[in-house]
Amino acid sequence: METVDIGKALLQLENLSIDYRINTGMLSAVHNVNLTLRHGEIYALVGESGCGKSTIAHNVMRLSIDHNEVINGRIIFEGQDITSIPEPEMEKIRGKKIGMIFQNPLDSLNPVYRSGTQVTEALMLDGMSKKEAVLRTIELFRDVQIPNPEQRIAAFPHELSGGMRQRVMIAMMLARNPSLLIADEPTTALDVTVEAQILRIMKRLQQKFRTGILLITHNFGIVAEIADRIGIMYAGEIVEEGTVFDIFKNPVHPYSRALLSTLPRYHKSLRRIAAIDGNVPRITEKRAECRFRNRCPYSSEDERCATQSPNAVSFGSGHIVRCHRAEEDRV
Numbered sequence: 340m341e342t343v344d345i346g347k348a349l350l351q352l353e354n355l356s357i358d359y360r361i362n363t364g365m366l367s368a369v370h371n372v373n374l375t376l377r378h379g380e381i382y383a384l385v386g387e388s389g390c391g392k393s394t395i396a397h398n399v400m401r402l403s404i405d406h407n408e409v410i411n412g413r414i415i416f417e418g419q420d421i422t423s424i425p426e427p428e429m430e431k432i433r434g435k436k437i438g439m440i441f442q443n444p445l446d447s448l449n450p451v452y453r454s455g456t457q458v459t460e461a462l463m464l465d466g467m468s469k470k471e472a473v474l475r476t477i478e479l480f481r482d483v484q485i486p487n488p489e490q491r492i493a494a495f496p497h498e499l500s501g502g503m504r505q506r507v508m509i510a511m512m513l514a515r516n517p518s519l520l521i522a523d524e525p526t527t528a529l530d531v532t533v534e535a536q537i538l539r540i541m542k543r544l545q546q547k548f549r550t551g552i553l554l555i556t557h558n559f560g561i562v563a564e565i566a567d568r569i570g571i572m573y574a575g576e577i578v579e580e581g582t583v584f585d586i587f588k589n590p591v592h593p594y595s596r597a598l599l600s601t602l603p604r605y606h607k608s609l610r611r612i613a614a615i616d617g618n619v620p621r622i623t624e625k626r627a628e629c630r631f632r633n634r635c636p637y638s639s640e641d642e643r644c645a646t647q648s649p650n651a652v653s654f655g656s657g658h659i660v661r662c663h664r665a666e667e668d669r670v
């Protein structure tokens with residue numbers, strides 16, 4: 340089992356809420372999220388489609404496309420509140436101190452440049468000579484386990500497989516030695532074996548460079564293998580947070596339990612609830628209620644689920660759950 344790195348806070352989200360302006364009013368995509376990612380740890384954010392994972396990632400990087408969001412709360416990176424710093428200052432952080440890798444590396448790699456050139460140029464931005472940068476690129480390609488790096492640096496992105504492209508993308512990010520890497524579904528487009536390889540590469544790099552990683556993924560199996568801590572999101576909220584051990588061996592929230600029950604090798608002694616029907620609701624009216632209640636097998640037993648937002652309840656060091664029923668369980 341992984342030991343949790345108890346280093347200093349690298350990224351802190353404080354009561355972060357993000358609403359999108361939409362035709363019919365406002366959509367609450369992220370609601371009161373508190374999250375601390377420490378230097379050198381891998382924090383995995385998991386949850387079904389539409390629960391707000393990418394919204395968090397894009398807003399930390401300030402990469403929103405539509406510019407229709409309203410942000411409340413604070414995003415603190417290396418002790419600095421970056422929630423509303425001017426764009427030129429953000430440009431010094433983006434790419435250099437916070438790197439991001441996306442689902443489809445072809446979107447981020449330039450098709451007309453050789454794969455090595457893209458990494459070499461990132462290094463030269465930081466003042467390295469061309470010769471040094473090429474040697475360092477080969478080293479980085481080796482770090483991300485690209486075979487024959489001396490030859491592969493000359494390949495164009497379209498000549499590489501999906502897995503190789505994602506390795507180039509990771510090498511490109513690492514070239515600038517960011518302290519935080521945000522990986523939003525970095526392996527969704529890849530097949531299962533390649534996915535596992537890429538995630539293991541990320542794990543080894545985290546250990547070698549002590550990069551903090553915010554990993555967004557649907558793949559719980561991989562999370563169990565490489566993450567230090569996990570946040571389970573539902574309809575814009577983190578409903579449970581804890582170490583890999585807490586979440587896999589002692590999940591408390593009915594949503595976490597339902598998600599985990601869909602895993603093939605899930606711990607047998609845990610009571611299984613049927614895989615949850617329905618979808619993540621789009622919240623356009625903020626009410627005092629539990630956002631999971633319409634899909635929760637227990638909400639009819641407790642009137643608070645319809646009238647109060649659950650508070651965060653501690654189940655031990657760093658294991659936090661938001662569920663009315665859990666409050667009683669703990670007593």
Ligand SMILES: Nc1ncnc2c1ncn2[C@@H]1O[C@H](COP(=O)(O)OP(=O)(O)OP(=O)(O)O)[C@@H](O)[C@H]1O
Pocket residue numbers: 359360361366368386387388389390391392393394395405407621
């Ligand atoms: N620019 C936008 N304008 C309006 N609504 C948006 C915008 N971006 C996302 N949303 C909505 O916000 C909610 C959260 O979306 P988000 O993309 O953050 O979810 P996600 O957890 O990343 O999902 P997935 O797993 O499918 O990537 C969804 O209901 C989505 O439709």
Ligand SMILES: [Mg+2]
Pocket residue numbers: 392393394523
């Ligand atoms: Mg997403």
